[in-house]
Every structure is written in structure tokens, then in C-alpha cells.
Amino acid sequence: MSHAATPWRTVAHVVAHPPPDDWRDALATRLGRRPRRVGLWTELAMYGALRCLDAAGEAALPAGARLRVTSRRGAWEATRAGLAQLDAGLPMPFTFMQGQPALMLAEVGRSLDWQGDASFMLCRDLARPLALSQLGAGRDGLLFGVVEETFGDVPPRSEWWRLVPADQAAIER
Numbered sequence: 001m002s003h004a005a006t007p008w009r010t011v012a013h014v015v016a017h018p019p020p021d022d023w024r025d026a027l028a029t030r031l032g033r034r035p036r037r038v039g040l041w042t043e044l045a046m047y048g049a050l051r052c053l054d055a056a057g058e059a060a061l062p063a064g065a066r067l068r069v070t071s072r073r074g075a076w077e078a079t080r081a082g083l084a085q086l087d088a089g090l091p092m093p094f095t096f097m098q099g100q101p102a103l104m105l106a107e108v109g110r111s112l113d114w115q116g117d118a119s120f121m122l123c124r125d126l127a128r129p130l131a132l133s134q135l136g137a138g139r140d141g142l143l144f145g146v147v148e149e150t151f152g153d154v155p156p157r158s159e160w161w162r163l164v165p166a167d168q169a170a171i172e173r
Contacts, residue, residue, distance in 0.1 A: 007166040008134060011141075012056035016048055018155030023047055030054075031111055040156075041075035042104040045147045046111045048158030052143065053112060056162040060113060064140035067108065067118035068133040071147050074101060074122055104147075112143075130161075139165055 016023065027047045028034045035043050053061060061067070101120035109115055121129040126146055133142055141164035148157040 006134070008141075008163045009166040010161055011058075011164055012052050012162040013160070014048060014051045014055050015157075015159045016044075016051070017157040017159060019044065019047065019158060035107070038103065038107050039075055039078045041071075041078065041147060041149050042107050044149070044156055044158040045069060045104050045108050045145060048145055048147065048160045049108050049143060050111060051158075052145070052160035052162050058162070061116075061143055062140035063114070063116055064138050065114075065116065066133060066137050066140075066142045067105065067112075067114070067116065068121065068129060068142060069101070069105065069108070069119075069145045069147055070121045070123050070126055070129040072122070072124055072126075073148065073151060074120075075104065076149055076151070134163070137165075141165060 020026070024043065024047075027043060027050070030050050031046070035046065038046075049067075101122075105118040105120060109118055121132070123129050130144055133144055141162070143160065143162055145160040146157060147159075148154070150156050
């Protein structure tokens with residue numbers, strides 16, 4: 001098990017801020033299908049995670065790796081739309097589900113053909129979730145992403161790192 005002093009090596013780092021115009025087509029090509037009923041925020045997460053894994057040269061995320069995603073606002077548009085539909089007297093709308101971080105984690109895991117230790121952290125200081133995610137991570141490392149929808153003039157962002165312990169011997173002690 002690792003500890004705070006474990007040095008980390010970045011195997012891959014991808015930034016889509018903003019994503020290219022054809023990012024949704026690229027995601028569908030990579031998946032072999034168009035994502036359905038998942039919402040923009042989840043699609044951005046899937047796109048970035050897959051690009052990072054590709055950049056790392058990994059066919060699959062190792063089973064023991066952690067998946068961590070953070071955001072300052074989460075799936076804001078889906079959450080807002082779901083609340084508006086609820087206020088209009090509609091039954092619990094499907095849009096509500098698109099705003100749930102657990103759905104995003106499940107879909108990212110599914111797109112990676114991976115099951116394991118995954119979590120989402122809503123946080124203003126994006127360095128803190130990374131440091132927390134590294135604590136206790138094992139030798140298979142970490143896939144860490146920051147995913148944001150458009151907010152005001154700020155374009156969408158899907159930024160990901162594939163991190164592994166720099167010194168495997170330190171992890172196995």
C-alpha cells in the first residue's frame with residue numbers, strides 16, 4: 001500500500017479544453033457505438049478517459065487501478081434541467097439520472113471495460129482530490145480526471161492523467 005511520500009510517474013496526460021469539434025464522433029468511433037442517455041458531462045468523461053488510456057498505450061485499465069474524477073460543478077446542466085422538470089410537476093425525470101456522478105462512473109468504467117475502485121469528488125481546489133486519490137493507491141496506479149461542462153465563457157474540459165508509482169519496490173513494502 002502506498003503512502004504520502006510515494007513518488008508518482010505520469011504515464012499519460014491528455015487535455016481537451018475545449019474538446020475538438022468532432023470529439024463526439026471520435027468517442028462513438030472509439031466505443032463502436034454512440035453513447036445513449038448519459039448526458040454531456042458523462043460523454044466528456046468517457047472521451048477523456050479513453051484518450052488518456054490510449055495515450056498511455058494501455059489496452060485496458062488494470063483491475064487494481066483506481067478511477068477518480070473531480071469537478072467544480074459536476075453535471076450542472078443535467079441537474080438544472082432535472083430540477084426544472086421536477087418543478088413543472090413531471091415525474092422523476094430521466095434527466096435527473098444524468099446528473100448523478102455514480103452514473104458517470106459506471107459509464108466510464110463500462111467504456112474502459114473495467115470494474116474497480118471508482119469515486120467522484122466535487123471540489124473547488126482540484127489539487128486536493130489528486131493528493132487524496134494517491135493515498136493508499138497500489139501498484140496499478142490511478143486514472144484521474146477533471147471534467148467540467150461549459151460555464152459562462154469557459155469551454156468544456158476533460159483533462160486526465162494516468163499515474164503509476166515511480167518506485168514499485170516502495171509500493172510492495
